[in-house]
Amino acid sequence: MIYFDNSATTKPLEEVLDSFVAVSENYYGNASSQHQLGIDANKLLRKAYQQSANMLGVSETEIIFTSGGTEANNLAIKGIALNYHKHGKHIITTAIEHPSVLNACKALTRLDYEITYLPVDEHGIVRLEDFKEALREDTILVSVMHVNNEVGAVQPIKEIGALLKDRKYTFFHVDDVQGFGKMSLDIRKSNIDLLSISGHKLHGLKGTGLLYVKEWIELFPLFHGGGQQGDVRSGTENIAGIVSLVKAMRVVQEEQMHHPEALTHIRDLMRDRLSKITEVTINSAEKQAPHILSFSLPGFKPEVVLHALEERNIYISTKAACSSKKPDQSVVLAAMGCPDNVSNSALRVSFSYQNTEGEVELFYRALKKIIKDLSKVMG
Numbered sequence: 469m470i471y472f473d474n475s476a477t478t479k480p481l482e483e484v485l486d487s488f489v490a491v492s493e494n495y496y497g498n499a500s501s502q503h504q505l506g507i508d509a510n511k512l513l514r515k516a517y518q519q520s521a522n523m524l525g526v527s528e529t530e531i532i533f534t535s536g537g538t539e540a541n542n543l544a545i546k547g548i549a550l551n552y553h554k555h556g557k558h559i560i561t562t563a564i565e566h567p568s569v570l571n572a573c574k575a576l577t578r579l580d581y582e583i584t585y586l587p588v589d590e591h592g593i594v595r596l597e598d599f600k601e602a603l604r605e606d607t608i609l610v611s612v613m614h615v616n617n618e619v620g621a622v623q624p625i626k627e628i629g630a631l632l633k634d635r636k637y638t639f640f641h642v643d644d645v646q647g648f649g650k651m652s653l654d655i656r657k658s659n660i661d662l663l664s665i666s667g668h669k670l671h672g673l674k675g676t677g678l679l680y681v682k683e684w685i686e687l688f689p690l691f692h693g694g695g696q697q698g699d700v701r702s703g704t705e706n707i708a709g710i711v712s713l714v715k716a717m718r719v720v721q722e723e724q725m726h727h728p729e730a731l732t733h734i735r736d737l738m739r740d741r742l743s744k745i746t747e748v749t750i751n752s753a754e755k756q757a758p759h760i761l762s763f764s765l766p767g768f769k770p771e772v773v774l775h776a777l778e779e780r781n782i783y784i785s786t787k788a789a790c791s792s793k794k795p796d797q798s799v800v801l802a803a804m805g806c807p808d809n810v811s812n813s814a815l816r817v818s819f820s821y822q823n824t825e826g827e828v829e830l831f832y833r834a835l836k837k838i839i840k841d842l843s844k845v846m847g
Contacts, residue, residue, distance in 0.1 A: 472784045478668060534701065547700070561583065591756070622651065751764060760816065765813050
């Protein structure tokens with residue numbers, strides 16, 4: 469099997485699964501309980517806070533463990549909006565965010581919040597001039613993803629953070645679900661106030677994630693209950709899931725450290741091979757994220773190509789799962805100004821540190837054969 473759909477989800481690492489099982493079997497006590505099982509579970513939880521904070525270069529009191537990227541994004545956006553609404557009700561985001569950001573912002577319009585959706589250029593990148601023009605006195609939140617999940621566009625996070633540095637009540641949230649472990653991002657130097665991470669995007673388990681929240685910031689909780697995690701995210705902590713998340717974070721950071729060019733090499737090889745196929749239009753800019761490559765096959769149904777590859781035990785994806793009035797259209801490519809025949813025929817390959825050159829070559833040969841066979845059928 470060749471798996472090139474790592475931006476949708478990744479295969480859990482064996483050591484991550486082992487840690488989940490071991491903790492589930494041996495540390496099943498409630499971390500709030502006063503007996504020894506609870507005390508042991510709480511010690512493990514405290515260690516997870518410390519380790520995740522060290523990896524992010526922040527304080528352990530600034531970590532909130534969540535059920536994934538969607539909850540982290542919702543907690544960041546709604547938590548800021550509802551807690552600081554007296555300082556303003558204007559939010560800035562981009563036209564190509566993940567649905568968990570776009571729909572969270574859309575929901576807030578029902579409470580009279582105003583949302584500005586920044587356009588992107590032909591490479592999927594926000595223009596700083598547009599951002600500066602969008603900023604207002606009542607802008608309470610800016611939410612911009614680090615790496616786009618469909619085309620791999622990398623946003624100017626550090627530059628945006630610098631523009632917000634002296635605005636105490638304009639908070640800066642970054643969705644780093646696609647970036648962590650593949651592209652470095654210094655939270656402190658980028659003046660980031662909130663940052664989201666998802667476990668299943670980095671060989672962890674589904675249902676795990678975290679939100680970094682700068683220490684002095686208060687969030688209006690999504691859940692009210694027993695007051696766990698500083699009363700920001702009530703509910704009995706998923707100790708096994710949390711430990712497995714931290715394990716996955718550590719492993720992927722080590723891969724990034726020891727094999728810094730691995731993903732770039734695979735992506736560049738794939739770009740080179742795809743560029744040799746006449747029917748292919750490559751959508752991702754050259755100097756973007758190392759693990760995501762979007763391309764289109766104008767005139768071909770993307771689902772047909774996807775299933776033809778699946779028959780050969782090769783797995784990729786079509787456009788990202790963003791809503792659109794046109795079922796086949798990529799919202800991201802449309803925002804980038806791509807013509808309909810390109811945005812309606814998008815496919816995405818996304819890589820992990822486990823992918824190989826040989827897999828790229830097999831994919832290239834399979835895709836060429838599929839295009840040839842489909843062209844005959846289409847006449």
